[in-house]
Amino acid sequence: xxxxxxxxxxxxxxxxxxxxxxxxxxxxxxxxxxxxxxxxxxxxxxxxxxxxxxxxxxxxxxxxxxxxxxxxxxxxxxxxxxxxxxxxxxxxxxxxxxxxxxxxxxxxxxxxxxxxxxxxxxxxxxxxxxxxxxxxxxxxxxxxxxxxxxxxxxxxxxxxxxxxxxxxxxxxxxxxxxxxxxxxxxxxxxxxxxxxxxxxxxxxxxxxxxxxxxxxxxxxxxxxxxxxxxxxxxxxxxxxxxxxxxxxxxxxxxxxxxxxxxxxxxxxxxxxxxxxxxxxxxxxxxxxxxxxxxxxxxxxxxxxxxxxxxxxxxxxxxxxxxxxxxxxxxxxxxxxxxxxxxxxxxxxxxxxxxxxxxxxxxxxxxxxxxxxxxxxxxxxxxxxxxxxxxxxxxxxxxxxxxxxxxxxxxxxxxxxxxxxxxxxxxxxxxxxxxxxxxxxxxxxxxxxxxxxxxxxxxxxxxxxxxxxxxxxxxxxxxxxxxxxxxxxxxxxxxxxxxxxxxxxxxxxxxxxxxxxxxxxxxxxxxxxxxxxxxxxxxxxxxxxxxxxxxxxxxxxxxxxxxxxxxxxxxxxxxxxxxxxxxxxxxxxxxxxxxxxxxxxxxxxxxxxxxxxxxxxxxx
Numbered sequence: 001x002x003x004x005x006x007x008x009x010x011x012x013x014x015x016x017x018x019x020x021x022x023x024x025x026x027x028x029x030x031x032x033x034x035x036x037x038x039x040x041x042x043x044x045x046x047x048x049x050x051x052x053x054x055x056x057x058x059x060x061x062x063x064x065x066x067x068x069x070x071x072x073x074x075x076x077x078x079x080x081x082x083x084x085x086x087x088x089x090x091x092x093x094x095x096x097x098x099x100x101x102x103x104x105x106x107x108x109x110x111x112x113x114x115x116x117x118x119x120x121x122x123x124x125x126x127x128x129x130x131x132x133x134x135x136x137x138x139x140x141x142x143x144x145x146x147x148x149x150x151x152x153x154x155x156x157x158x159x160x161x162x163x164x165x166x167x168x169x170x171x172x173x174x175x176x177x178x179x180x181x182x183x184x185x186x187x188x189x190x191x192x193x194x195x196x197x198x199x200x201x202x203x204x205x206x207x208x209x210x211x212x213x214x215x216x217x218x219x220x221x222x223x224x225x226x227x228x229x230x231x232x233x234x235x236x237x238x239x240x241x242x243x244x245x246x247x248x249x250x251x252x253x254x255x256x257x258x259x260x261x262x263x264x265x266x267x268x269x270x271x272x273x274x275x276x277x278x279x280x281x282x283x284x285x286x287x288x289x290x291x292x293x294x295x296x297x298x299x300x301x302x303x304x305x306x307x308x309x310x311x312x313x314x315x316x317x318x319x320x321x322x323x324x325x326x327x328x329x330x331x332x333x334x335x336x337x338x339x340x341x342x343x344x345x346x347x348x349x350x351x352x353x354x355x356x357x358x359x360x361x362x363x364x365x366x367x368x369x370x371x372x373x374x375x376x377x378x379x380x381x382x383x384x385x386x387x388x389x390x391x392x393x394x395x396x397x398x399x400x401x402x403x404x405x406x407x408x409x410x411x412x413x414x415x416x417x418x419x420x421x422x423x424x425x426x427x428x429x430x431x432x433x434x435x436x437x438x439x440x441x442x443x444x445x446x447x448x449x450x451x452x453x454x455x456x457x458x459x460x461x462x463x464x465x466x467x468x469x470x471x472x473x474x475x476x477x478x479x480x481x482x483x484x485x486x487x488x489x490x491x492x493x494x495x496x497x498x499x500x501x502x503x504x505x506x507x508x509x510x511x512x513x514x515x516x517x518x519x520x521x522x523x524x525x526x527x528x529x530x531x532x533x534x535x536x537x538x539x540x541x542x543x544x545x546x547x548x549x550x551x552x553x554x555x556x557x558x559x560x561x562x563x564x565x566x567x568x569x570x571x572x573x574x575x576x577x578x579x580x581x582x583x584x585x586x587x588x589x590x591x592x593x594x595x596x597x598x599x600x601x602x603x604x605x606x607x608x609x610x611x612x613x614x615x616x617x618x619x
Contacts (some may be wrong), residue, residue: 092157094166096184100208101378103184109151110168110180111139112212112236115377117311122242124516124523133236133311133377138353140236140313141182141214141375145229148172155180175222176363185209210378211388216371220363228363232325233373234355235315238306252309252509253349255326256395260300266394269295273328277347288336288343291329296357298323302390304354310512312380312395314388318372321356328352379512382409396510404503409511416513423519426588430595434603437496441603450485497596501589508586517588525588543590544582550597551575557604 092107104114115133122129142151148170155168164183171177220226240251254270276293284290303316304324330347361369376388385393398405411432415425434441457479465472479485508514508526517525522543530539552575582590 089154094157094159096164096166096182096212098184098209101184101210103212103377105157105166105168105182106139107155107157107168109139109142109149109153110155110157110170110178111135111142111151111234112375112377113139117379120379120512121516124518131311133313135236138234138237140234140315140377141373142234143178143231144234144355145231146172146176146178147229148174149176149178171221174226175220176226176228177219177221179217179219181215183213185211185213208378208381208384210376210384212375212377214373214375216373217368218363218371219368220365223365225365226363228361228369230358230360232355232357233315233317233321234353235304235306235375236313236377237351237353238308238311238313239351241309241311251349253328253352254307254397255328255352255354256305256307256397257324257326257354258302258304258391258394260302260320261390266391268397269326270397273326273349273352274347276328277330287340289330289347291332292327294325294327296323296325298357301356303392304356305392305395306352306354307380307395309510310380310515311378312376314374314376314392314395315356316374316376316388316390316392317356318374322359323357324354325357326352326354380510381512382406383413398503398506398510401499401503401506404499405506408500408503409507409513412507413513421519422514422517422525422588423522423591426519426525426592427595430592430599433496433500434596434599440496441600447485450483454479454483454485501593504589504592505585508588514586514588519587519591522587522591525591526586528584529587539584541583541587541590543587543594544579544585547582547590547594547597548575548579550594550601551578554597554601554604557601557608 093104093113094107095102095104097103100117100119102116102118103112104116105111106113113134113136115135117131117133120131121127122131139151143149144151149172153170153172155170157166157168159166166182168180168182169177218228238253240253252270253273254268255273256266256268258266273293276295277289280286280293281289301321301324303314304321304326305312305314307313328349329351331344331350333342333344336343358371363369374388376385376392378384380396382393382396385395396405408429411429412422412425415428415432416422419425419428458476461472461475461479465475514526516523519525521531522529528539529541529543531542532540552572555574578593582593
């Protein structure tokens with residue numbers, strides 16, 4: 001590469017580094033381990049528990065996501081409830097199950113208090129316990145702002161004879177009654193055995209289902225008209241994934257909302273939530289960031305979602321909602337209440353919550369109002385989410401790179417269907433891209449060789465026209481044209497890789513397919529290797545080191561021209577810069593770049609061999 005090309009490569013590298021730091025802005029103490037629960041429970045289960053026995057109401061489990069506090073009510077969106085004190089019976093728990101999940105509902109507020117995922121394990125290599133979302137303290141699908149029908153209301157529940165649904169009923173003291181029917185899609189599918197079944201499940205149409213249908217019917221049993229107050233319906237709460245807590249990573253928590261069709265599209269509150277803490281602190285003149293913040297907006301929305309790195313809950317009213325509300329709690333540093341200097345300068349999210357809002361409605365005597373909702377509680381899996389409608393797959397947060405991310409993810413899943421190992425799939429993807437872009441790579445190599453050949457002529461031009469830069473530039477361009485040389489041709493291979501590189505980075509950030517995907521000594525391609533963590537405090541990642549070695553080797557094989565001292569400097573600056581940038585990245589991304597380097601080395605060795613074997617050349 002000449003000087004111009006090297007500058008372009010350095011600029012591209014710096015832009016890639018800057019993008020990695022800027023992207024997150026755009027776009028708790030770990031609980032006790034869960035007991036081994038073996039397999040999912042029966043299709044419908046009913047458990048009686050005393051009202052005041054908290055922990056005994058549900059089996060203890062370590063959640064991948066959990067809620068830590070009850071949903072407080074904003075002044076406008078969630079009016080405070082004033083309920084009459086009435087004796088309560090024992091709590092009842094109802095569990096709906098299919099082959100993919102088990103959802104537990106409580107007679108307290110008719111809300112969802114726990115979701116089990118028997119097909120997803122808590123940790124890499126773990127074969128005993130599965131992921132559990134425990135929302136006991138902030139249930140999903142609970143109304144706020146309706147006196148007598150809130151989270152503490154004592155509903156009467158009943159399971160359907162076929163075990164496919166559960167119904168809750170309650171009438172408040174004012175005469176307002178609510179009947180709720182919850183149905184879980186119970187498609188019980190056999191394990192995918194054949195290649196076509198795997199291709200269909202991964203890339204075309206997944207057989208997995210995590211969606212609920214919730215139908216609420218409000219009726220007025222009073223002799224006079226009633227006002228159905230402005231109210232909210234919760235989507236639950238979400239905390240960091242256990243893997244993030246285990247390795248002390250910044251949690252990838254977020255709240256997404258989609259404005260009603262024809263509106264402003266999808267809004268991602270992840271980075272904006274952190275800014276709310278700083279803004280509230282500045283506005284109120286507080287010595288430290290507030291412990292929680294909230295926001296509400298009375299703009300029609302199609303759905304609202306709460307999510308962490310790999311799982312999401314999406315509440316989508318069938319006819320939309322009049323607005324949304326959200327809340328977030330930050331991590332509290334021990335002792336900061338006594339000494340505000342201990343408080344963090346920038347809030348770190350610990351819990352996010354959200355829900356939809358409904359306006360006030362009048363109910364005449366004997367009148368009814370029905371509301372139907374779709375509720376998804378499951379993995380961030382594109383092959384499942386893309387069929388939910390209303391852009392609910394936007395929770396993947398692919399952003400500007402959506403087209404590349406979807407294409408890349410589908411290709412990876414297709415390759416996985418052929419050979420069920422994502423490490424092998426990434427290597428095959430690299431080979432596939434090399435084949436597709438081989439014509440451009442060959443032209444690039446030829447361009448670099450021609451540039452190398454005309455270096456003496458370029459040096460002569462610099463000497464002849466050293467006092468006339470304009471003339472020197474004109475003669476240089478004439479020289480390029482005469483020898484059919486593209487000075488930027490050597491950068492084509494790297495430019496081709498950038499969209500794939502960024503798309504793979506985004507996919508690894510949110511797609512659950514590569515969670516705990518093992519390859520050779522790597523047990524999770526969505527995370528750095530982190531070898532010998534129990535022996536040394538510094539994580540050892542072998543793959544980035546191997547990648548750096550291949551980069552140096554590849555640069556030595558690449559035809560270059562210009563100042564030799566500058567060449568040697570660039571030969572080490574770029575690999576070292578890439579080592580620093582890649583060292584803490586997901587192993588799958590490093591594997592892709594390393595495989596790409598190895599294939600490039602093989603290509604260059606073959607090109608050199610063929611050149612030596614041409615007539616008139618000596619071996």
